[in-house]
Amino acid sequence: MSQTKQSMGPTAPSPHLRVSDIHKRFGGVHALKGVNFEVARGEVMALVGDNGAGKSTLMKVLAGAHTADEGQFFIDEEAVSVNSPHDASDLGIQIVYQDLALCENLDVAANLCLGAEPIKPGFSFLPRFLRPLDDLEMEVRAQEAIDRLQVKTLKSVRAKVGGLSGGQRQAIAIARAVGADGSVVMLDEPTAALGVAQTRQVLDVVKRLRDTNHAVVYISHNMRDIFEVADRICVLRHGANVATWNKNDVTPDQIVSAMTRGLDKEAQNAA
Incomplete structure (x- = not known):
């Protein structure tokens, strides 16, 4: 199979985040082999592939957890x-x-402001670790983040995270990413191990991210959710691009086939 990116479907919107010819090696393992990837604002780009395809490695390279050995990054083509x-953030x-x-022992507001807690005014003379937190401001910020994503099942931002459902926790984690001034939000298997109602809640939050003009990267094995x-x-396979399709131009069976066997000659010629 050719490792050259195959493109299908209508012209994509102008990318907000784009990476070109990304390579990543771990010793003798060539995990990413010249991967090209992009996502636009107001778009959900699904990233799929079998185990070992390079999805998690690419995601960690985009997030700065791994440093690419080769390749270029662009934000709005800069x-x-x-x-x-830190660079990624x-x-x-x-x-x-x-x-x-x-942090399950903390409430929703504390989790959403973790690491960037507001401090009460008038205590600048104290070392930062001794300054009292502004609980009211923390609550206001948390409520704004929850309202922005329309997480309607959460009754209070003072609820302990340990008592929330899986879907609510996933929504809190997403709200924290958005609250950190994120324009690109990457989600790693966000509906894994969730029930039907909780999955619906998370998918609604993902759609809301698109509606609020975020660029969303969505990793999942669940074709129905995708x-x-x-x-x-x-689609990635063995660390290389197979194809990028518009959702309306492909079927789940074609996606699974590309993940496991690559593209046949007819599909490559059509690309």
């Missing part, structure tokens, strides 16, 4: 450097991992 999670690139990294929320679908 070349940028992403060599650390400064560029508005946020990632929500499967484990969510929430075809509900994605605008385009990028």
Whole structure:
């Protein structure tokens, strides 16, 4: 199979985030082999592939957790450097991992402001670790973030995260990423192990992200969820691009076939 990117469907919108010819090696393992990837604002780009295809590695490269060995990054077609999670965050690139990294003993407001807690005015003479937190401002910020994503099942931002459902926790983790001024939100298997009602809640939040002009990267093995929320679908196999399709121009069976066997000659010629 050719490792050259195959493109299908109508012309894509102008990308907000684009990476070109990304390579990543771990010793003798060539995990990413010249991958090209892009996502526009107001778009959900699904990233799919079998286990070992390079999805998680690409996601971690985009988030700055891994440094690419070769390749270029662009934000709104301006070349940028992403060599650390701090670089990615400064560029508005946020990632929500499967484990969510929430503090179950804290309430929703504290989780949403974690690491950027507002301080009460008038205490600048104290060391920062001794300054009292502004709980009211924290609550206001948290409520604004929840309202922005229309998380209607959450009754109070003072609820302890440990008592929330899986869907509510996923929504909190997404709201925290958005609240950190993220323009690109990457979601790693956000509906894994969730029930039907909780999955519906998360998918609604993903759609809301698109409606609020975020660029969304959505990793999942669930084809039903992908075809509900994605605008385009990028397939990786053995660390290389197979194809990028408009959702309306492809079927789930074609996606699965591309993930496991690559493209046949007829499909490559049509691309």
